[in-house]
Amino acid sequence: MKAISSKTVHVDLELAGTLFGQLERATRCGRGIVRDSYGPGEQAAHDIIRAAGERIGLEVSIDAIGNLAMTLPGKDRRTPRIVIGSHLDSVPQGGNFDGAAGVVAGLCALAALREAGFVPACDIGVMAIRAEESSWFDVSYLGSAGALGLLDPQCLSVRRSDNGRTLEETLLQRGFDPEAIRQRRRLLDPEQVRAYLELHIEQGPRLMAEGLPAAVVSGIRGCKRFRNARCVGQYGHSGALPRALRHDAVAATVAFLHHMEGVWQRAEGQGADLLLTTGELYTDVAAHAPSKVAGETRFVLDLRSVSEEVMEAIVAEARRAAEQIGSQYRVSFDLGAATDSPPAMMDPRLRSCLMSLLEQPLEMPSGAGHDAAVFAKAGIPSAMIFVRNDHGSHNPEEAMALEDFALGTRALIGLLQRFPL
Numbered sequence: 001m002k003a004i005s006s007k008t009v010h011v012d013l014e015l016a017g018t019l020f021g022q023l024e025r026a027t028r029c030g031r032g033i034v035r036d037s038y039g040p041g042e043q044a045a046h047d048i049i050r051a052a053g054e055r056i057g058l059e060v061s062i063d064a065i066g067n068l069a070m071t072l073p074g075k076d077r078r079t080p081r082i083v084i085g086s087h088l089d090s091v092p093q094g095g096n097f098d099g100a101a102g103v104v105a106g107l108c109a110l111a112a113l114r115e116a117g118f119v120p121a122c123d124i125g126v127m128a129i130r131a132e133e134s135s136w137f138d139v140s141y142l143g144s145a146g147a148l149g150l151l152d153p154q155c156l157s158v159r160r161s162d163n164g165r166t167l168e169e170t171l172l173q174r175g176f177d178p179e180a181i182r183q184r185r186r187l188l189d190p191e192q193v194r195a196y197l198e199l200h201i202e203q204g205p206r207l208m209a210e211g212l213p214a215a216v217v218s219g220i221r222g223c224k225r226f227r228n229a230r231c232v233g234q235y236g237h238s239g240a241l242p243r244a245l246r247h248d249a250v251a252a253t254v255a256f257l258h259h260m261e262g263v264w265q266r267a268e269g270q271g272a273d274l275l276l277t278t279g280e281l282y283t284d285v286a287a288h289a290p291s292k293v294a295g296e297t298r299f300v301l302d303l304r305s306v307s308e309e310v311m312e313a314i315v316a317e318a319r320r321a322a323e324q325i326g327s328q329y330r331v332s333f334d335l336g337a338a339t340d341s342p343p344a345m346m347d348p349r350l351r352s353c354l355m356s357l358l359e360q361p362l363e364m365p366s367g368a369g370h371d372a373a374v375f376a377k378a379g380i381p382s383a384m385i386f387v388r389n390d391h392g393s394h395n396p397e398e399a400m401a402l403e404d405f406a407l408g409t410r411a412l413i414g415l416l417q418r419f420p421l
């Protein structure tokens with residue numbers, strides 16, 4: 001495996017450290033970070049990053065919905081560009097690196113290329129994307145989907161979770177143009193983007209567990225979710241009903257979920273990417289009692305995978321098992337409709353180039369959603385680098401070592417130097 005020559009390009013960790021420090025000081029609120037989408041926290045982060053882009057000498061522009069672009073001009077300015085992006089907003093009481101790491105990595109990469117006198121074949125832009133998190137407006141990817149003209153204009157009437165202002169009012173208040181969303185205007189033409197690249201902290205524990213500083217993302221998992229699954233049996237006296245005459249909704253639900261756990265284990269054994277979760281499971285508080293056989297349960301079954309085929313097979317198996325276990329326990333399951341968010345695969349050529357740039361290459365799926373999924377679904381070849389991060393994400397304890405950040409950023413720079421692939 002080939003390591004990137006650090007002789008030609010130097011990642012300026014002082015610049016990275018300074019920016020992370022500025023971002024933290026400007027947006028820390030109590031223990032955590034608050035960069036509220038289209039609010040003062042996110043704006044403070046945009047102001048810091050914009051000033052840094054200007055200092056580096058990049059061309060700065062802001063689109064109609066507030067996404068910030070900082071561009072290193074290429075030799076041919078009309079040819080499709082490369083976009084390095086991530087978001088600058090955070091969840092309430094989040095950490096300093098979720099999102100911001102990707103924007104800072106982009107700035108460090110362009111600063112390094114400029115410093116080394118490297119003129120790329122095409123423009124390379126760093127995009128500081130607005131409002132990726134759904135915690136403020138209950139819509140994910142407002143900035144990236146809005147830039148690509150993919151937002152449903154109805155989102156303009158969604159109210160911010162804390163202050164109740166609509167997205168439209170909030171955009172106007174910040175001086176942006178809600179008409180761009182209403183008219184589904186493309187602020188970024190997918191035909192004019194040859195690749196989208198995003199560095200992000202890993203939000204799970206795998207890189208820490210494996211002792212690896214960085215990984216290449218294979219794809220962003222899709223999700224199918226039975227949000228309103230039910231099992232209906234019959235209430236009865238717990239002391240009087242023999243097992244053979246029961247219609248026990250709890251016993252049947254437990255058997256069903258246990259069966260699905262086995263299905264999951266077998267799928268894993270065959271190397272399939274799959275996660276199954278029941279995060280909610282209820283009996284009816286108005287009707288249940290310690291002395292009763294339960295006549296009804298409600299539960300959620302959440303399936304995630306990078307493979308649509310795997311998810312479809314598991315959905316089919318869940319329906320089959322619900323039927324069979326239902327008749328075995330004399331109850332009826334109604335799984336209801338599954339919500340569907342398809343997986344987004346990262347580009348194979350970009351992935352293999354990135355893999356060749358890591359000294360200890362590892363590919364892994366992303367369990368969380370990212371702006372990269374929006375770009376990939378718009379047909380733009382996309383790739384992601386994960387950087388090791390301790391204590392998970394969406395909490396104040398996010399911890400990323402600058403050395404790991406530098407290693408991920410060097411892979412990003414190596415990829416930029418190899419274009420066109």
Ligand SMILES: [Zn+2]
Pocket residue numbers: 087098099132200
């Ligand atoms: Zn993020």
